[in-house]
Amino acid sequence: MCSCLIGLVLVFSVSCPASAEVTVNTEDRVEVLRGQMAQITCNFVSDEGIGGMTIEWFYVTRQGEKKKIYSQDSSMRSVESRTQFTDRISVNGTGATGIVVLTINNVQVEDEVEFICLVKSLTEGTGEGRTNLKVFEIPNFPTIEGVQTGISVLQDSPSKIGTCEVKNGYPKPQIIWYKNNTPLLPILDEITIVPSITMESSGLFSVRSELRMKVVKENKDDEFYCEVNFPAPGGETRMMETERINITVYYPSTAVKMWVESPKGKIKEGDSVELHCQDNGNPPSSLIAIKHIQDMVMLHKVRRQDGGLYECISTDTDSFKEVSGNMTLSINYLEPAVVEPKGVAFVVQGEELKAMCNALSSLSTHTAWLKDGLQISTGHILTLKDATFDTAGTYDCVVSANEIQDMQTNGTLVVQVLGPPQIIDKNNVELEKRVDETVDLSCSARAFPTPNFIWTTSDGRNLETKSEEIDGVFRSSVQFPVNSDVTVFCNVSNEYGVAAVTFNIKTPKHTTTPATTTTTTTTTTTIHSTTGKNHKGNGVVIAVIIVCILLLAILGSVLYFLYKKGKICGRSGKQDLTKETNKDNIVVEMKSDNTEEAVLLGVNGEKQPLSD
Incomplete structure (x- = not known):
């Protein structure tokens, strides 16, 4: 009996399987930018195969109505017609893996609804998952527009400052006003913010905000701008800012300012001065006058007399209230330089000269002395010690006021050094010239006062001279033909002394060498004269040479005679003279200037050949 009961229970358990259900999981929220593609994934778990399963997609309208847009089973797939998603959806997956994906293309604002994934099983029932899309x-870049007219501080109620606008955003963007990086909040009777929202035909939002504020004078330098905040995918909030604007604030003037517009810096005589005057009101008064000792002045090429107090008066055109300001105008000057001694200063050579240069000025000055463009001294006193002719020249005194560019004055001093002549360029005083050749001589000297040049020669002649002066150097020159050796003297003198230079001029000499033959018994002198012109000086020289040769011949004869007698070196008369004839011969060589001919004569009168 018991065994039969147990068998029945087992059969029931097999024939009556336990109940089951379909489990469906979907994302709670899917975020997407308008115009992009959205994908919603549906995961489900079921023990039943795909053959007995149906998958359907629905969406819930904003009125709460549930509408089917898609369905599929093992044998068919179907997209519902005449819905807002008909042409833009597709489903991936057969469900065999437990996953299907709904894809929505070109998402629009009206697609922001709740989607339902419904899975039906023949034996396990139904399961669903819901996802909010x-x-x-992203809105357009925000714009700001300030009022174009000025805002008076005298207005009793808040005045319009500007308007900010941001277009085509979703969800609705938010606008916040800022002043100098500080957010503005509404304040009764002082700050008013008026927003307005527009929904475009596309479903996007455009937001506009107007700021009104009661202004004060200090608002003239304030910067106003708007910040736009808007949500974005991923749960983040993004921000954009407009450009910054200023407003024009009208307020009455309380003070007047005066200044020199040009020239910048200190003013000197001769400048053209541009004075400006402005009150601190906005807008500035149209009735402004500049007065100087109650008179209007045109400040062109000012003089020092134009300096003084200047006043500017501003008159309010509504109340005719006057506000004034003033300034003191200083005109700087530099008078012409005065040099002492004036004109030309004279100093004796070796002595000292002092000169002074001054210029009256309203500013501190600097004095420099220049010669030939080079600075040689600073200070208003110039001291020239141990004067030489190099000291002479023109000295420029430059007085400048360094506080003002190009403000300077000049003075001139000419220095003359008194002294005796000094010869310069003593070269080429030894000259050689041919007879009848013209010689040019010059003599240069430095001196003051102007020296006198006198040219003389060693034979007592006075030469005609030409003189010139260049840069303090006096030069005299002469020109004459040369006939013979001569000495020329250049004498330079003035009241302080004398100097001289001597020129020695030589003419070349043409001489002949006589040939003389001397023996113990006779003396023969042969002279071959050179062709051409004989001069008196050459004849004297030739005569002297002949006399010398004769004396040598006589001396040779005497020596030879004593030798023969044995009176020299202990020799006796018995010695053989013949053997020594060649050794003791006295030979005289005579040459002609023209033929270069030479003759050698022995003591016995025979010609001998010329040997090396």
Whole structure:
């Protein structure tokens, strides 16, 4: 009996399987930018095969109505017609893996609804998952527009400052006003913020905000701008800022300012001065006058007399209230330089000269002395010690006021050094010239006062001279033909002394060498004269040479005679003279200037050949 009961229970357990259900999982939220593609994944778990399973997709309208847009089973797939998603959806997956994906293309704002994934099983029942689709649109860059007219501080109620606007955003953007980086909040009777929201035909939002504020004078330098905040995918909030604007604030003047517009810096005589005057009101008064000792002045090429107090008066055109300001105008000057001694200063050579240069000025001055463009001294006193002719020249005194560019004055001093002549360029005083050749001589000297040049020669002649002066150097020159050796003297003198230079001029000499033959018994002198012109000086020289040769011949004869007698070196008369004839011969060589001919004569009168 018991065994039969147990068998029945086992059969029931097999024939009556336990109940089961379909489990469906979907994302709670999917975010996407407008115009992009959205994908919603549906995961489900079921023990039943795909053959007995149906998958359907629905969406819930904003009125709460549930509408089917898609269905599929093992034998068919179907997209519902005449819905807002008909042409833009597709489903991936057969469900065999437990996953299907709904894809929505070109998402729009109106697609922001709740989607339902419904899975039906023949034996396990039904399961569903719900997903909210969130759509976002980045708005256009915000704009700001300030009022174009001025705002008076005398207005009793808040005045319009400007308007900010941001277009085509989703969800709705938010506008916040800022002043100098500080957010503005509404304040009764002082700050008013008026927003307005527009929904475009596309479903996007455009937001506009107007700021009104009661202004004060200090607002003239304030900067106003708007910040736009808007949500974006991923749960973040993004921000954009407009450009910054200023407003024009009208307020009455309380003071007047005066200044020199040009020239910049210190003013000197001769400048053209541009004075400006402005009150601190906005807008500035149209009735402004500049007065100087109660008179209007045109400040062109000012003089020092134009300096003094200047006043500017501003008159309010509404109340005719006057506000004034003033300034003191200083005109700087530099008078012409005065040099002492004036004109030309004279100093004796070796002595000292002092000169002074001054210029009256309203500013501190600097004095420099220049010669030939080079600075040689600073200070208003110039001291020239141990004067030489190099000291002479023109000295420029430059007085400048360094505080003002190009403000300077000049003075001139000419220095003359008194002294005796000094010869310069003593070269080429030894000259050689041919007879009848013209010679040019010059003599240069430095001196003051102007020296006198006198040219003389060693034979007592006075030569005609030409003189010139260049840069303090006096030069005299002469020109004459040369006939013979001569000495020329250049004498330079003035009241302080004398100097001289001597020129020695030589003419070349043409001489002949006589040939003389001397023996113990006779003396023969042969002279071959050169062809051409004989001069008196050459004849004297030739005569002297002949006399010398004769004396040598006589001396040779005497020596030879004593030798023969044995009176020299202990020799006796018995010695053989013949053997020594060649050794003791006295030979005289005579040459002609023209033929270069030479003759050798022995003591016995025979010609001998010329040997090396």
